[in-house]
Amino acid sequence: MKTAICYYSTHHGNTLKVAKAMTQGYDTDFIDLSTQQEASLEGYDLIGFASGIYAFAFHPSVIAFARKCLPQGKPVFFVYTYGGAKGTGTREIARLAREKNARVLGEFGCRGYNTFGPFRLVGGSGKGRPTQEDLQRARSFFQELMAKL
Ligand SMILES: Cc1cc2nc3c(=O)[nH]c(=O)nc-3n(C[C@H](O)[C@H](O)[C@H](O)COP(=O)(O)O)c2cc1C
Numbered sequence: 001m002k003t004a005i006c007y008y009s010t011h012h013g014n015t016l017k018v019a020k021a022m023t024q025g026y027d028t029d030f031i032d033l034s035t036q037q038e039a040s041l042e043g044y045d046l047i048g049f050a051s052g053i054y055a056f057a058f059h060p061s062v063i064a065f066a067r068k069c070l071p072q073g074k075p076v077f078f079v080y081t082y083g084g085a086k087g088t089g090t091r092e093i094a095r096l097a098r099e100k101n102a103r104v105l106g107e108f109g110c111r112g113y114n115t116f117g118p119f120r121l122v123g124g125s126g127k128g129r130p131t132q133e134d135l136q137r138a139r140s141f142f143q144e145l146m147a148k149l
């Protein structure tokens with residue numbers, strides 16, 4: 001059972017931290033979409049798309065990558081972190097997954113440390129997030145998801 005997590009996590013690495021914690025102990029490859037816009041996903045049994053929330057949505061690179069590289073009919077899941085207003089969240093990536101006849105197994109989201117724009121002036125929001133408790137919830141989410149496969 002091999003998992004790929006395709007992620008965009010450039011602000012503080014919050015989303016990558018969550019994705020790494022949840023898949024600890026499982027055979028997982030991480031594909032950084034801030035440096036790589038193409039990859040073959042055919043050989044994976046499970047595919048995660050992970051992103052910080054930027055301007056109320058998943059980063060456009062994740063959507064573009066999924067459009068180009070997600071094969072038909074794969075099981076998928078979504079992971080995100082956000083400062084306080086997740087906006088449309090997973091809506092676009094979920095729509096795209098449906099177009100590819102993917103089986104959507106679930107999504108996990110939690111707050112992440114945010115120093116964007118005015119938040120920087122006040123030392124950021126969501127300090128310390130994701131917490132150990134967030135990471136533990138992420139692990140439980142992934143274990144339950146694996147049980148569905
Ligand atoms: C350019 C930019 C835009 C952001 N827009 C939002 C937003 O619309 N809503 C929100 O809740 N957080 C927003 N944030 C905060 C991030 O979602 C939050 O810090 C997240 O944990 C970043 O994930 P990362 O460290 O994995 O990149 C934004 C951050 C940046 C840098």
